[in-house]
Amino acid sequence: MVIGIDMDDTICSTNELIIKTADEYDKEVLNGTGIKDENAYEFTEMMGWPKEMKGKFFADKLEYIMDNAELKEGAKEIINKLHDEGNKIIIISFRKDKYLKNPFELTKNYLDRNGILYDKIFVNTGSKEDECIENGVKLFIDDKEEHCENVSNAGIDVILFTNLYNHDENRFVRKDNWYQIYDYIKEKYYG
Numbered sequence: 001m002v003i004g005i006d007m008d009d010t011i012c013s014t015n016e017l018i019i020k021t022a023d024e025y026d027k028e029v030l031n032g033t034g035i036k037d038e039n040a041y042e043f044t045e046m047m048g049w050p051k052e053m054k055g056k057f058f059a060d061k062l063e064y065i066m067d068n069a070e071l072k073e074g075a076k077e078i079i080n081k082l083h084d085e086g087n088k089i090i091i092i093s094f095r096k097d098k099y100l101k102n103p104f105e106l107t108k109n110y111l112d113r114n115g116i117l118y119d120k121i122f123v124n125t126g127s128k129e130d131e132c133i134e135n136g137v138k139l140f141i142d143d144k145e146e147h148c149e150n151v152s153n154a155g156i157d158v159i160l161f162t163n164l165y166n167h168d169e170n171r172f173v174r175k176d177n178w179y180q181i182y183d184y185i186k187e188k189y190y191g
């Protein structure tokens with residue numbers, strides 16, 4: 001079957017590196033003291049930055065962050081196993097060229113460098129259901145509620161990948177890691 005998979009905070013831990021890099025940036029570039037509120041919802045609030053700092057920080061650092069974010073545990077093993085078992089892997093990322101020179105190349109290089117098998121990559125997407133429909137995606141995996149909502153409304157199965165800020169969402173099948181995703185797929189689709 002065709003499986004659609006998000007990149008950031010689904011395949012790689014982007015948010016973790018955003019927070020770590022923002023902490024360093026605050027100390028080294030802005031002469032600040034780093035994280036002020038560990039429990040804030042969004043990293044600019046965590047850092048005590050005005051909203052407009054986000055654009056400047058992303059312009060300076062997002063390329064580095066997306067190129068260096070660590071793979072989630074089990075992501076490579078499970079995605080490659082799914083691919084080897086005959087599933088098509090379609091990467092569907094919201095990454096935009098606003099802060100990135102070439103989001104497609106960045107994503108492709110990252111996946112190739114990390115040895116992740118895939119069949120197609122889409123970046124610069126809208127709400128993602130178009131790519132899912134056009135490519136016959138049967139199951140879609142993403143950490144963002146709104147993407148899961150749009151794709152689910154198109155009649156496609158979704159898995160919400162747990163992250164720091166989607167704990168209250170309970171409309172979708174939720175999985176915390178790639179091993180749980182594999183077990184679920186095996187049980188539900190491999191019959």
Ligand SMILES: [Mg+2]
Nearest residue numbers: 006008009143
């Ligand atoms: Mg994501």
